[in-house]
Amino acid sequence: MQLNLNTCFTTLENFGHSLKSSSYRIPIKKKEDIYEAFQLAKKLGLKVTARGTGISYNDASLNGGGIVLDMRGMNQIVEWDSTTGVVRCESGVTLEQMWQRVEPDGWWSPVVPGTMKTTLGGCLAANIHGKNNFQAGPIGEHVVEFTAMLPTGALVTCSPKKNADLFYAMISGLGMLGVFTSITLKMKRIHSGLITVDAWHVLNLHKHLSDLRDHAADHDYIVGWLDAMARGKSLGRGQIHGARQLKEGEDSNPQKTLQLSYQHLPDRFFGILPKSILHYFMHPVINNLGMRFVNMGRYVSALRAHTFRQSHAEFHFLLDYAPNWERSFGRGGLIQYQSFVPKETAEDAWREMLELSHRNGLPSFLGVTKRHRPDKFLLTHGVDGFSLAMDFKVTDKNRASLSAMLQEFDQIVLNAGGRFYFAKNSETTAESARKFLGDDAISKFKKLKRRCDPNGLLESDLYRRVFG
Amino acid sequence: MSDSPKPFGQTQAKPAPATPLNPRRRGIIIGASKGLGAELARKLSREGYSLALLARSGDKLEALCREINGTGQSARAYVHNVAEYDKVPALLRTIVADLGGLDLAVFVAGVNYPPGGIDKYNFENDRAMIEVNLIGAMAWLHPISEMFQSAKAGQIVGVSSVAGDRGRVGNPGNNTSKAGLTAYLEALRNRLTRHGVNVLTVKPGFLKTEMLTAALGPTPFAIEPSKAADDIFNAMKKRRQVIYTASIWRWIMLAIQHTPSFIFRKLTF
Numbered sequence: 001m002q003l004n005l006n007t008c009f010t011t012l013e014n015f016g017h018s019l020k021s022s023s024y025r026i027p028i029k030k031k032e033d034i035y036e037a038f039q040l041a042k043k044l045g046l047k048v049t050a051r052g053t054g055i056s057y058n059d060a061s062l063n064g065g066g067i068v069l070d071m072r073g074m075n076q077i078v079e080w081d082s083t084t085g086v087v088r089c090e091s092g093v094t095l096e097q098m099w100q101r102v103e104p105d106g107w108w109s110p111v112v113p114g115t116m117k118t119t120l121g122g123c124l125a126a127n128i129h130g131k132n133n134f135q136a137g138p139i140g141e142h143v144v145e146f147t148a149m150l151p152t153g154a155l156v157t158c159s160p161k162k163n164a165d166l167f168y169a170m171i172s173g174l175g176m177l178g179v180f181t182s183i184t185l186k187m188k189r190i191h192s193g194l195i196t197v198d199a200w201h202v203l204n205l206h207k208h209l210s211d212l213r214d215h216a217a218d219h220d221y222i223v224g225w226l227d228a229m230a231r232g233k234s235l236g237r238g239q240i241h242g243a244r245q246l247k248e249g250e251d252s253n254p255q256k257t258l259q260l261s262y263q264h265l266p267d268r269f270f271g272i273l274p275k276s277i278l279h280y281f282m283h284p285v286i287n288n289l290g291m292r293f294v295n296m297g298r299y300v301s302a303l304r305a306h307t308f309r310q311s312h313a314e315f316h317f318l319l320d321y322a323p324n325w326e327r328s329f330g331r332g333g334l335i336q337y338q339s340f341v342p343k344e345t346a347e348d349a350w351r352e353m354l355e356l357s358h359r360n361g362l363p364s365f366l367g368v369t370k371r372h373r374p375d376k377f378l379l380t381h382g383v384d385g386f387s388l389a390m391d392f393k394v395t396d397k398n399r400a401s402l403s404a405m406l407q408e409f410d411q412i413v414l415n416a417g418g419r420f421y422f423a424k425n426s427e428t429t430a431e432s433a434r435k436f437l438g439d440d441a442i443s444k445f446k447k448l449k450r451r452c453d454p455n456g457l458l459e460s461d462l463y464r465r466v467f468g
Numbered sequence: 469m470s471d472s473p474k475p476f477g478q479t480q481a482k483p484a485p486a487t488p489l490n491p492r493r494r495g496i497i498i499g500a501s502k503g504l505g506a507e508l509a510r511k512l513s514r515e516g517y518s519l520a521l522l523a524r525s526g527d528k529l530e531a532l533c534r535e536i537n538g539t540g541q542s543a544r545a546y547v548h549n550v551a552e553y554d555k556v557p558a559l560l561r562t563i564v565a566d567l568g569g570l571d572l573a574v575f576v577a578g579v580n581y582p583p584g585g586i587d588k589y590n591f592e593n594d595r596a597m598i599e600v601n602l603i604g605a606m607a608w609l610h611p612i613s614e615m616f617q618s619a620k621a622g623q624i625v626g627v628s629s630v631a632g633d634r635g636r637v638g639n640p641g642n643n644t645s646k647a648g649l650t651a652y653l654e655a656l657r658n659r660l661t662r663h664g665v666n667v668l669t670v671k672p673g674f675l676k677t678e679m680l681t682a683a684l685g686p687t688p689f690a691i692e693p694s695k696a697a698d699d700i701f702n703a704m705k706k707r708r709q710v711i712y713t714a715s716i717w718r719w720i721m722l723a724i725q726h727t728p729s730f731i732f733r734k735l736t737f
Contacts, residue, residue: 005561009615018488022569022619044561064486064494064568335488394488403489426487461568465485 003040012062015055016326018333018394019426021064021461023049028092029073031181035153038457041067047459048151050179052092052119056126057336058426059461060174066459069179071121077101078182085187086144091121091180098185099313104258107187108312111139115319121180126423127172127377130316131221131243134371138382140171141375142186148178151457155181169448172377174422176463177452192246193257195221195315200305205236205354208369209347209386212240216371220244221315225302226367227295228390229288231358235351238367239302243315263313265320275322282328286393291365332394337364337406338424340372342385345416350388353409357390360405362398364390378445379437381421389424403427422462433466442467482566483518483542492542494567496520496560498550498608499577501528503677504627507697508574513541515701517572520563522548550577550604551596560611572704573612574625575605578645580679586637586736594641601645606652613656616665623704624660624667626653630712633671633721638685638737657709666707672696673717685737689714 003026010025024046026037041048049063052071061068074092081087082105089098096116099109111130118128124146127138136142145159148170156178158167170177198219202208208224216222219242226238251257266275273281285294319325326334341349357363368389375382392402406425410432413420419436420428434442446467449456486492495512499505501523509521513536521543523529529545536543544566548559564570578601581593609624616622631639632646650669657667674680674690691714699713712718727735 004614006611006614007618009618011619011621014488016488019486019491020621021486022564022571022615022621044558046561046565059485059487065565065570333488399489399491406489427489461485465487468485 005044010068012051012054012068014059014062014333014426015057016329016334016336016394018335019059019062021059021062023063023066023068025051025068025070027070027073031074031149031155034069034149034179034181037067037069038149038151038153041457042455048457049460049463050091050121050125050175052122053094053117055115055117056122056423058422058424059465060126060423061122062461063459064461071119071179074181075119080105082107085189086184087187088182088184089120091124091183092119093183094119095123100260100263102187103190103193103263103312104260106190106254106258108190110136110142110186110188112316114317116313116317117320120183120185121175122423124171124180124183125173125175126421127375127380128423129370129372129382131223131370133382134216134222134373135220137373137375138172138377138380139185140168140377142188143167143171144184144186146170146180146184147182148180150178151453151455165448166452168376169378169445172379173445173448174379174460174462176458176460176467177449178458190245190258190312191248192251192254193259193262193311194246194251194309195243195312196246196250196307196309197241197243197315198305198307199239199241199302201237201239201299201302203237204234205347205351208236208238208240209343212369212371212386213343215240215242218242218244222371224369225298226369226388227299228354228357228364228367229292229295230299231355235354237299238369239299241315257311263311265313265317276324278322279324279326279328282322282325283330286328286330286365288361288363291363295365329393330395332396332399334391334393335426336389336391336424337409337427338387338389338421339409339413339418340381340383340385340387340421341413341416341418342383344385345418346386346388349412349416349418352412353388356405356408356412360401362392362402362405364392366391378441378448379422381419383417383419385418387421422466428466430466430468482544483568486568492516492518492568493571494518494520494569495572495574496522496563496567496570496612497574497576498522498548498604499575499627501525501532503576503679504672504675504693504696505574505576506532507693508576508700509536509543511694511697511701512572512574513539513543516541518542518567520544520546520567522546522550523577524549550607551599553603553607556607557611560608564615570612570615570622572623572625573609573616574627575608576627577601577604578627578629580639580642582639582642590641594644597641597645598648601642602648602652605649609652609656613660613665617660617663620664622665623707624653624656624665625670625700625704626656626667627670627672627700628653630671630673630717630721634724634727634732636732636737637735666704666709668700668703668708669710670696670700670703671710671712671717671721673712673714673720689716689720 047066051061071092500521
């Protein structure tokens with residue numbers, strides 16, 4: 001590879017623009033490029049991390065001072081079979097590319113996160129989940145097989161039957177065992193481009209969690225918005241959206257609603273304001289006082305329970321609704337703290353955390369809840385319980401106090417038997433990771449790492465932080 | 469990589485991983501074992517930089533790193549002779565990997581060998597000054613400039629000297645090396661500003677360091693190197709381009725630069 005590494009030096013960021021890190025970015029077009037990059041790294045004594053679109057909230061795709069493989073160039077959908085719903089893609093294919101290919105044929109990805117901008121490689125490495133985690137599990141459960149290149153140059157193909165130990169470790173393995181090259185997924189049948197959504201409000205945290213639990217069974221998807229700034233009796237109030245796929249025949253004209261043009265997110269608000277500039281208008285509101293009003297207004301508008309239909313894209317990809325919304329958090333950016341807590345302990349744990357955030361004057365501006373179930377991937381974040389994701393604005397002034405508070409949060413979550421998600425939390429320490437993963441899982445992971453990556457070439461900032 | 473010097477002893481610990489709530493800036497100081505370089509290391513570590521410190525003398529570097537790491541900050545020592553240009557690329561790669569990135573490069577390394585009289589000539593000494601003060605700077609700042617330009621971020625600080633502002637009778641070799649360095653830094657600035665990279669040229673007058681004892685004649689307006697380090701840090705924050713320290717040297721040098729040659733030729737300093 002004829003490369004001047006100096007001119008590959010690039011400043012990379014996390015999704016929330018709260019962390020910068022410079023690395024040598026090498027564009028990858030084909031799997032041979034990955035092998036050459038491994039050889040180069042070995043020669044120069046550098047570490048390697050694969051990066052897709054770089055939208056995890058933390059340091060999962062950062063590798064300061066090392067090599068970052070830019071996988072976005074490996075983005076071919078190799079094979080799509082609209083009769084079986086099986087799609088084979090290169091790992092740099094984004095969910096956006098994939099759903100736009102399969103949706104007009106009456107299929108949808110069985111699991112999607114809140115954004116369509118992620119690459120499939122990133123989805124597998126973090127083993128992402130969606131609003132249907134309680135029934136569909138993480139995306140790993142819908143992988144038919146994948147092929148990955150190990151740092152030795154060997155290509156391994158894994159499925160739940162073949163190389164099963166690697167299958168369950170590389171999915172959720174944060175890209176630390178190998179680099180995905182090809183991914184085969186099984187899609188899910190849909191009979192309409194629309195989805196039926198029930199929306200209702202919940203008065204407090206107890207009702208919030210019991211509704212998430214009790215209403216999950218009669219919906220395919222369930223997600224809650226939690227007003228993390230409400231206090232006292234209203235603590236944990238919010239709104240729940242439960243959604244169902246339409247059954248065959250429910251949509252009188254599926255030909256029309258399955259068209260891509262029907263799925264496009266509007267690019268203007270109220271028909272006039274281009275969304276691309278929306279974040280400038282959001283910026284002045286993103287502070288304790290402004291967000292209090294926003295959350296309150298949102299709650300008031302949620303008081304009316306209603307049912308409506310919306311396109312799949314509109315329902316799932318909330319994060320893509322206002323492009324660059326994360327910019328509105330200002331220079332310090334934002335972080336997200338997401339905890340996964342068993343259903344028995346979640347209410348007490350989150351009550352304690354929310355009250356702590358109010359006492360510290362560091363409320364979360366946005367809270368999102370979901371219902372989950374465990375899975376059998378090695379570095380799993382699944383629990384039979386709930387997750388609460390909280391967005392925090394980072395400023396020069398609040399860094400120290402926010403950091404101290406999140407360490408307290410970690411203790412509360414760990415004491416409640418909870419877990420963390422490696423695509424989100426940026427402050428999890430090695431000690432906290434060991435506590436929730438358990439020594440067995442970690443030693444099993446490290447053993448596999450020694451087998452797949454004998455020279456220890458694959459390392460990210462995240463890996464050094466939690467396993468270093 | 470085996471031939472590149474590794475950090476040793478107490479200085480092995482890698483800097484703590486940077487997170488959004490514990491951001492770290494990363495800097496490299498070339499010529500950090502004593503004087504201004506050491507004071508800059510102390511100052512920058514107090515300001516939250518993780519540092520790689522380079523110098524020829526391992527013992528002094530080691531002591532300085534131990535001192536800085538003892539305060540809870542992070543510094544790693546790398547023994548290196550600036551005139552060994554061939555070793556720079558590999559060592560730079562290692563350092564950037566160890567630091568986890570690079571945001572700042574400070575070139576302070578410099579030697580000064582006065583010839584010992586206004587009628588004395590010493591080619592070996594003059595050559596050594598050019599090799600360290602000027603070519604050493606180019607060996608380090610070339611690849612760093614290329615990296616910063618590519619990343620569209622970063623800051624370069626070069627410590628030149630008031631000695632580079634005019635060729636004088638006392639030490640032609642030193643004047644030449646510093647004039648060359650000043651011009652080189654200006655050229656880098658003109659190349660890099662458009663890419664978002666700031667280049668700061670520092671022109672110290674007399675500093676109360678070992679170099680003071682080497683100077684012939686009087687040493688007016690000498691300041692402590694810690695004062696100069698504070699000045700440099702403030703200038704970095706403001707992203708300034710050229711500073712004199714102590715600041716009075718700006719006016720002194722203005723006068724000296726404008727002294728007509730027919731007078732300057734007759735002076736003995």
